[in-house]
Amino acid sequence: MIKADPYAFAAIAAEQIVKGLGLTALPINPHTIAQAREIVVQGKPVEDKGCSGMLVRLGNDFAIAFATHLQNKGFENFSVAHELGHYFLPGHVEAVIQGEQGMHVSRAGFNSGDRYEAEADRFAAGLLMPRHLYFPAIEKAGSGLAAIEKLADLCRTSLHATAIRYTQCTRDPIAIIVSRGGIIDHCFMSEALKQLDGIDWLKKREGVPRNTATFAFNQVSTNIEHGVRLEEVSNIQHWFGGKRRIEISEDVVGLGRYGKTLTVLYDIDLPEPEDEEDEDNLIESWTPRFKR
Ligand SMILES: [Zn+2]
Incomplete structure (x- = not known):
């Protein structure tokens, strides 16, 4: 029996946002999506290695900080997309930030046992690699690591995140x-x-x-x-x-x-x-x- 995927909805929610914004070509730039919502996005200093990113709330205003210590653009895009997941997914802001003012510190990257982190990861994968644009790209990408490298290049995603999404979609x-x-x-x-x-x-x-x-x-x-x-x-x-x-x-x-x-x-x-x-x-x- 195949288990139902409890987080699939988060990727679908992200795909709906991509479609709603009329984005029809890869790569999807998470900074553009943040801008459209007037969310300020900023890189953290390279020395700051504690987390993948942060979502900061000040009343109705939001800001995102992302980690740069891995010096990996793909990972940075994923980190920003993960924070957007907390912003867009129903119930997340209330769950991850107490009150009207504060911040949430994330550890993006598919290894968290926490439900909200796992959902934000899946949202990020769906946002950067939405199936309606990703399926045709997979068909042209070939096979093995070479295919994953091509897709990572196309989507500006890390090899790790690309490999996981590729495995879900191939x-x-x-x-x-x-x-x-x-x-x-x-x-x-x-x-x-x-x-x-x-x-x-x-x-x-x-x-x-x-x-x-x-x-x-x-x-x-x-x-x-x-x-x-x-x-x-x-x-x-x-x-x-x-x-x-x-x-x-x-x-x-x-x-x-x-x-x-x-x-x-x-x-x-x-x-x-x-x-x-x-x-x-x-x-x-x-x-x-x-x-x-
Ligand atoms: Zn998080």
Whole structure:
């Protein structure tokens, strides 16, 4: 059974705003949307590393501050879009800022257990990568990490946020894994991959499989800092278990100051379940039965 996505509404709300403003081409600039609402947006000093951004309220006036320490334009756009999520999503302003005056400090980036942070993240993804503009872009982008890089370039989004949105939107069976050292931070699988039988889910906080390119990559810290990228092959068993040894593609890239590694698993071409059953029957029908 596929679980309903409890945060999907937040991305849809953002897409409605993009449509309502008559924006018909990527990239969507969150600064323009803030301007349209007379929200002042300002970068924080690079030394200030505590959070991804802030929403400040003074009565009916709002301002947004965003972190610049990662020196990653994509992350900055996402941080501004996240704060816009708190501004636009029903109930958020009241929930995240007590009273008529004050501020909310955010940690954007898909790792929060907090409902409001998770909703604002999904809003940001929907705002910067609205499906009606993103689907046609995906069709033209190719596959693997190269596709994610192209889309990140087009949408001015970080590789990390792009990879997650791509996994939600693609029709291909793919998985993305974000890891640090030997530990998997998180993993997202596309719908098409979830439909496949005979593969296990990768879980948060599990180890990166030792016999993979990602594991070897993470042993060298400069690979991550310098944003080194690799295109390797792997085996579906290494990552997902199961009984089939099928070659897949494994692209790996260091995410720089973010301190993590992004892995993209794709070219996952599993045989149809019926074909396999037929094969089993065929083998059985050709196996002599001596033991009777
Ligand atoms: Zn927030």
